[in-house]
Amino acid sequence: MLKDAIKQRHSRRSYLHQPLRDEDVSFLKTRIHEYNQRYGLHMKLVCGHPEIFKGFRNSYGMFHNVENFIMMMGNYRDVYMQEKLGYFGERLVLEAVGRNMGTCWVGGTFAKAALAPYVKEGEQLYCVIAVGYTADKKSMKEVLISRATRRKGKTIEEMSNYTPKCPDWMKSGMEAVQLAPSALFRQPVNFQRENDCVYAEVSHPETHEMLDLGIAMLHFEIGADAGSWTWGNPAVFQKK
Numbered sequence: 282m283l284k285d286a287i288k289q290r291h292s293r294r295s296y297l298h299q300p301l302r303d304e305d306v307s308f309l310k311t312r313i314h315e316y317n318q319r320y321g322l323h324m325k326l327v328c329g330h331p332e333i334f335k336g337f338r339n340s341y342g343m344f345h346n347v348e349n350f351i352m353m354m355g356n357y358r359d360v361y362m363q364e365k366l367g368y369f370g371e372r373l374v375l376e377a378v379g380r381n382m383g384t385c386w387v388g389g390t391f392a393k394a395a396l397a398p399y400v401k402e403g404e405q406l407y408c409v410i411a412v413g414y415t416a417d418k419k420s421m422k423e424v425l426i427s428r429a430t431r432r433k434g435k436t437i438e439e440m441s442n443y444t445p446k447c448p449d450w451m452k453s454g455m456e457a458v459q460l461a462p463s464a465l466f467r468q469p470v471n472f473q474r475e476n477d478c479v480y481a482e483v484s485h486p487e488t489h490e491m492l493d494l495g496i497a498m499l500h501f502e503i504g505a506d507a508g509s510w511t512w513g514n515p516a517v518f519q520k521k
Contacts, residue, residue, distance in 0.1 A: 283503050286375040287460050293383035295420045296346040296413035301328055305380055316369040323354040333392040343390055350409040357405040361512040367495020370410055383415030386462055441472035450505040457504025463493040470497040482515035
């Protein structure tokens, strides 16, 4: 279940030197095709290409053995594109975690120019998601990088207008948001509830915060259990 995957998911930067199993490749490609076709995205699984993360210049030594990744691309004229990629990319992440794979959103520490041939005219490559198999426990290097880059998480009250008088679904949704990845763990999305609607918004939509918005929207939806979003900034969640 995706709720379980939310609790299990951790950003992993060190991977085993092991190709993806055929059944996992098939699963990811099927999901990617479905989301691309239904929502006008261009996500692409690339396997066996470690060179874009190799060398200090590419990854600043933060990644090890990344051989597979999902390219997150789309029409740059679509004002909701990053939001959609965040939402469905994180869904892929949680589905991969449910199949015992490790993942990590990567915004800039890779050789972006090397992937230009995959990017169609009128599109933009926003980021990639590393995916592969990992050791059960994080390496010491992973632990040190996590400590160096991770900030103290925000409380539910700091991210929303939640009070103890709010319904349980609001609290469950926000607890899932607390576990959502975001750039430098800034947790930039603010949630405001009005009756049976919740509005999610970021302050800098011209940046990658729109990716963070999409990711947080998915986590809230899974945690709240029953309801759906409209795209936008603010995005609107209607509880069913």
